Amino acid sequence: MSAKTIVLEVKNLSMNFGGLRALSDVDLDILQGEIVALIGPNGAGKTTCFNCITGIYDPTEGDILLRSPQGKGVRLNGLKPNQVTELGMARTFQNIRLFPSMTVLENVMLGTHCRTKSGILGAILRDRKTREEEVRVVNKSYELLKLVGLDHHVNDLASNLPYGAQRRLEIARALATDPFLLLLDEPAAGMNPNETIALEQLVMRIRDELDMSILLIEHDMKMVMSISDRVHVLEYGQKIAEGTPAEVGANPQVIKAYLGEEAVDA
Amino acid sequence: MEYFLELFFGGLTRGSIYALIALGYTMVYGIIELINFAHGEIYMIGAFTGLIVAGVLTAMGFPALAILAVALVVAVVYCSAYGYTMEKIAYKPLRGANRLSPLISAIGMSIFLQNYVLLAQTPNFLPFPNLIGEFEFMEDYAHILGSANLVIILVTAAAMVALTLFIKYTRMGRAMRATAQNRKMAMLLGVNVDAVISLTFIIGSSLAAIGGVLIACHTGQINITIGFIAGIKAFTAAVLGGVGSIPGAMLGALVLGFTESFATGYISSDYEDVFAFGLLVLILIFRPSGLLGKAPTQKV
Amino acid sequence: KIGVAGAHSGDLASYGLPAVNAAKLVAEKVNAQGGVNGMMVEVQAEDDQCKPEMATNAATKLVSDKATVIIGHICSGATKAALPIYKAANLVVMSPSATNPPLTKSGEFPNFFRTIATDDEQGPALAAFAANKLNLKKVAIIHDKGDYGKGVAEFCKAAMEKAGKVKVVLFEGIGADQVDYAAVIQKIKQAGAEGVVYGGYHPGASKLISQMRKKKIAIPFLTDEGVQGPDFLKLAGNDAEGAYATGLIDVSGNAMYKAAAEAHQKAFGTAETGLFFAQAYAATQSLLNAIDKAKSTKYEDIMKALHTETADTCLGKIKFNAQGDAQAEGVGFSVYQVKNGKWELNK
Amino acid sequence: MLELKNVNAHYGAIQALRDVSIRIDQGEIITLIGANGAGKTTTLMAICGIVPPSSGTITFEGKAIQGQPPDRIVPLGISQVPEGRLIFPELTVIENLNMGAFLRDDKPEIKRDMDYIFDLFPVLAERGTQRGGTLSGGEQQMLAISRALMSRPRLLLLDEPSLGLAPLVIRQIFEIIVKINKERGTTIFLVEQNANLALKTAHRGYVMEVGRITMSDSAQNLLADEGVKKAYLGLT
């Protein structure tokens, strides 16, 4: 993995909600195979940044460029979320958004939607191609569930899972879309320290085994510090710092705005 | 110009009639997100109650104005009671169920109430006495605006203002808004949610009762089916204005009334309902939450 | 066995129930005299709520239950839907109230008869009356968008245009369930109409005339047989005064009708026989008469008897023409006017 | 002050609480920790009457409150910051706060409490007329806590107040919890995933597993307990 390509490049991103400027002139880049953390106080605009990148919001200004590891670059502005996903970027949500009355496996299977083709006729006739595709989808989904450790829950309804498991299911669902860039919005929220450690390991495995780049929003500093290669810090919609975890952790502005004085040991 | 004015007031009357019913619709929708198809039936029951009161009092020889007052009061009392009971029987046990279940329950309730009145009274059309005598000062304008129309317009406007103030400034009004947005949290803050919902039905039904009596005075006849079409139109009006919004219901109803009136006047009444519904579709395509409705704030 | 089909429930029940009563009364009377050809007459009522799909169900039910002849249906639409079933089953059908012209005139249903005059006689009658008696030059024709009302209105319009004496300045449909007619009334005024012809039923007619009178528009109001009845007077009250309507020829003078009304009084506690009672009564009478004369309940025999024999009924002596329409002194229209809260024959 | 005795609760066929007994004394900060789905939220909902217990007793200041509707329980002086915040999305921040004072009539005092809150959380003052639904996650949590304080509760129930908050804010919030407890004497019942911080703040703690209370001790003892360490503190 030498000569790392930039998979995502965000330039001068700004987003206004009515009079409120939630993001102003944010620059962001992620290299192939990196784990980048995006941190900042509540309301700094992290989630908004995700929403702009994934096409849920249409940014007021700025450019978003996605470049696949194969080197194909696409400007994302103005694309619909499903188009963005098709290009190879997937996300999870801060407030879990599963399909509650579908089973765990079906949730993951839905993720494969944009990578499969069978249509209505195929579904009705169930020809060989459709059947094969279906088997592929089921197997792949099952593998992903195994990866996140939910293989004992395949037939449970998503809504019946415990909170932490739901977060992991969201990750599996996102992975099912075959992304090369994964966006995680506070994956450790609501998890106890033990679960958080397991999650850290999961994220690392995803990066290593699936060869993925990851952009992560997280408030759990222990997690951020231990797994990210680089950290970007937002405050009031502006980037105030960028660097390795150690650099950022020592940055007085970041300490003042976000971490607080005795942050690092908390 | 005169023709335009005449059509204008025709539209205003129609709009006010729709508004009076639409207000009740929109309130109930606002709080439990239920399209209460039986609301039109409450309106119909209001008209029938009014007729019965009028019949009894006429037989006893009361003057028209007194009859109107008593009829309104009794209709309000009874419609409130029906609204309250209906909520307890058909909707309350369904809280927390699938959103469509209460809708079907409401359709069932509508069929039930219609046939209940049919059996208890009659399937025929009945004449409704005009309890609102012609005002003298209106004499010269009678060709534009009848006094019953004037009363309807004024009452509707008053009802809207009163309701808006009530919801905005009273404690119960605040409780209603809170309940509408998050029932569980409202409970956690000490709001008696059951009472709030009951009250909503009572207020909505009272408005329907007033509407029933006044509109019957205007049309001069009632029958068990009047609730259905009025209900559909009123609901259309409520959605047009932004369902859940009180000024919206009023505005939507007026827009609907004017559309129908002018479409009839300048084009043809053959298609007046087509124009009404066509307008609805158009407006919702360009303003998906209705004229005054707020787009739901969805933070992802 | 006589099948009686029509609207027996729902909001149109008041049109259908009198026919059931009539059939029952005739049956009682005939049975008391020993029946027809020695057979007792039995009445089976089936409800169709005036809905076509219900009508086909009712019709198949009657066919399955082996009815000999059918009285009904009440509404033209329902009749249209049901007739093919009866035709295929070789059953004679006689409606006391379905006035839609093509039912007989299209020749499609030789098995269909009726004891009521058709809509296409009503429209021209109204047109002639407006032109010759009232001397109107411009009229507005309004209808309720329904099958019946629109039909009458269209026949009237056609007749006026053909005669050329009256100009139709406005021809529009209004919803009978609409709360307010202000706009269309303004339009009538704007068009300068000297009279209004309304095709439809009494609820719409009374609403329209009341609101017109309230707006101080006092031009003549002509309407059809669907309105001409006590209900219109009740609903419109004083506003009904002076309105004209075509109506079925009054048979209350007929001795047989008087007896029927008396029997009705005895059986149902009121002399108010209801709509189409006389027609249904006469229909039952003519059917039984035909069976009696044919001495058979076979389709061909009854058909033949109906076309050749004359029956003595409460509508007078009835004979059916080749198409199946009744010819009798009591079948047809005359024009009535409201005077002092009563319909009076306008001579 | 509050006592739960052998409380059981069900969601349909699922039993969420099994013989839960908890005691909270006046002026204490008590914490309840446990894994996901242990039944912590259910315990709080049972206290407030949203999920009526199927058996057992709950007494608040000597009064049995189990089986009563929430609108009878809440006015006794209990207030909850629920899981998921449950902000009224269409109401502005100020209206949300006013809803917190729903049961109160003393206008000037409400005003004072409002100022007090804006003092605690200046962001909220800034966003006073913004609709609640558009606030960021952390802002919503602050609003939820503030809304609960607006009713001047004697017992404050907090369900995972640190969820989704920046480290600085978490510390602030725990400081505020202690402050409210000290200054106003408000008794606090704290449900937390962040067991470490919760136990450092609280006087006593309970541990819950699959609907049962499995441990109860002083906060220090729990912090030192090997089992607790292993299960909840993530220290190996």
Place this chain on the structure above:
Amino acid sequence: MEGFKKSLLACIWFMFLTFPLVVIRVDTAEKTVQWRWMHMLWVGLGAFLLSYVWRFMLKRKAMGRSATNPDGTPVVPFLQRLSANPPLARSIMAVIAIGALVFPWLFSTYQTNIMISAMIYIVLGLGLNIVVGLSGQLVLGYAAFYAAGAYSYALLNHHFGLGFWTALPLGAGAAALCGIILGIPVLRLRGDYLAIVTLGFGEIVRLVLENWNEFSMGPSGVSGISRPGLFSVELSVDGATTYIYYLMIGLVALTIFVINRLKNSRIGRAWLALREDEIACVAMGVDRMKTKLTAFALGATWAGMAGVVFAAKTTFINPASFTFMESAMILAIVVLGGMGSILGVSLAALLILLLPEYLRAFSEYRMLLFGATMVLFMVFRPQGLVSSERQRYEFKETKESQG
């Protein structure tokens, strides 16, 4: 004792409630008043007794939620158990199939006719189920698609003498087109706004059919529509009825087959996901527009086919058959059946259609009872007859043992 007090209260309350409407009857023209005190007595008595039943049922419903067998496993309702037990289900299905096949030979044409209507409603219910139950779009104007199908056949037959079999795909196509036309503009709408727009659309279609004489023959409708012929053999009414009956059985079977397959396919999952959470669904790469439109078009197609058969069966149609009430009834079928469940929807269609037909015995009370049944059914079984079950991936087990 407590119960007695409650019932007494209910009794008094309902006597009060029904007092003016049930007891008094006035005639304002004649100025007469009629008092019917006996009715009050009946109401009171009825309310008293029914309130016992009501409370009993509510208690049972509450109990039912936590009902467990002695061994602690939750009680599984019979119908659910049925679907979990393929051999049993298969044998029951076989019995039903045989019953359905011999039906016309055992019963009169009348009964067969009713069964045809019921099956038309099954198809309509299942078709609407695609839109409402699976993809979660509340449509209140479904009758418009039904009308599109019926009128396609009626008019094509009337003007060009087109036969049934030619018209069937054309009618389906016309309805699907309507579905897409309606679908495109309303894609932006959600929930009840969508509902009201579709209601408006349904009314527009009906009103146009009613007023546009030149096109649709207006309120008098189209009559003399030919019944389907069997290889150009003219059939008698009985014969045609039987024929249509079998045709409908085929159509129902086809519908069930297709929907069953769609339900657990890639498209079906996308529909479900769209219903559950639109934003998440789109973010997972599902094209909202395409998915919604397929649901609309497919749902409409089935309505169109049902419409063609309906026109062929009654041989006469007019706009009165396609009112809002019709749409509401079809929706009721979907909800009563349990959204998304094929078995449930079929049962509910039979119930909704056969109930009024067999309630004829209660003559004037039947619509009252019908309305009450709808309410009670929803109150005591809000999830519908059969709650829809998700496909379990059985072959997982083998996978697990392998891996």
